Amino acid sequence: MTAHTPAPHHHPDPAVLVDYAAGSLREPLALAVATHLWFCRACRDTVANAEAVGGALLAALPAAGDGDIGLAEVLALLDEPAAVAVAPRAPVAADIPGPLRHYVQGALPALPWRTTTKSLATVDLTTDVPGYRVRLLRIAAGAAMPRHTHRGTEVTVVLKGGYSDELGRFAPGDVAATDPAVAHQPMADADQDCYCLAVTDAPVRLVGWLGLLLNPFVRF
Template sequence: MIIQHHLSDETILEYAGGSLSEAWSIAVASHLALCPACRKRLRGMEDAGGALMATIECADTSSDQSWEEMKRRLADAPRVTPEPAASADLEVDTATDGARLPEPLRSYLGGDLDGLKWKSLGGGAYHLPIPTEDRSASARLLRIGPGKAVPEHTHNGRELTLVLKGSYHDGARQYRTGDISEADEDVEHQPIVDMDGECVCLAITDAPLKFRSWVVRLVQPFLGI
């Protein structure tokens, strides 16, 4: 398994700084469990943050200005392009065809994919809301059959999608197991699952999706998406 799509520097920086809420942190931590390249970037940011904190006078460390200055300096640091990781480096059991989930996601669900009870969304799609204490965002698993398309939509807010099993195409890009995508209100798309098998994803959103189809919008409140 080679991961091609990684977390943005901004998201890793938020995670390193402890400013991500529970739902977002589940997705980020689960991707980090699969991706040595992003773990390396996280360690680099944490090391840089520690070095920068050491240069800030003690009297200023409690101010918002000091935190903003540290974020600015980290953001201005040279960017590191993630290198594809060999499958031998991954901390995940790929022999079960994606049935084994990374932590902390496995603990939230109480097991792996083969023991979950899915709720139908219709049209060959299923979902499973993940209970958290987070009131600012929602987390859920999505399972969609081969060749099926998610209805065309944009977003009212932010979305993180981590592929746990299978693959899908979004325009010219293919997302496979371990890949993660970030979308917001500027993105309008229609992901389509590849024909070689179903796709299971972890999706985090902080607002309902904006579907183009009025039929989907009509049933959206009942589906909770």
């Protein structure tokens, strides 16, 4: 990952960027968006502007209650040390995008990979949000994954390397969403292993609004 990384071609839907800026995405999906933003200045600018919409809406809200409510209590707390110290910046691991460093430490190849098949290894990330599975995937260079569908919907963001499938070619920062109707067979680039973030909603949550939630995630 260097300053020469080309800008991504596959972006989240603008409505999802608004969801992210408004704060309504569940953490695993917000993590996928933030990971894309790491690579994509255009979407970072869109999110910054969508946050400005939030600022403008907040400023225009009719006041609820008097401005002096609670002022004395808060003034008395100003000299208290913060209950939670401001988190220091996580150590830099050049091949792990910033938003992921809260969840994994170290360099990508050195993570505790668990081998699933000859061509696929995974690392589970913990987010404490029920109904979602958040993993890093490593697809061996040149390997084709078995053709598969997902029981839930999966959102992936390429971190390093790249792959191609029926939907196109995916390079660092590119986002893909596949729902259970999509059968695809990703094939990693021949020259290096392909690393991705993958967020899946668990099979048990397939029905209902979560099923709807992920399908419109991506605009191509």
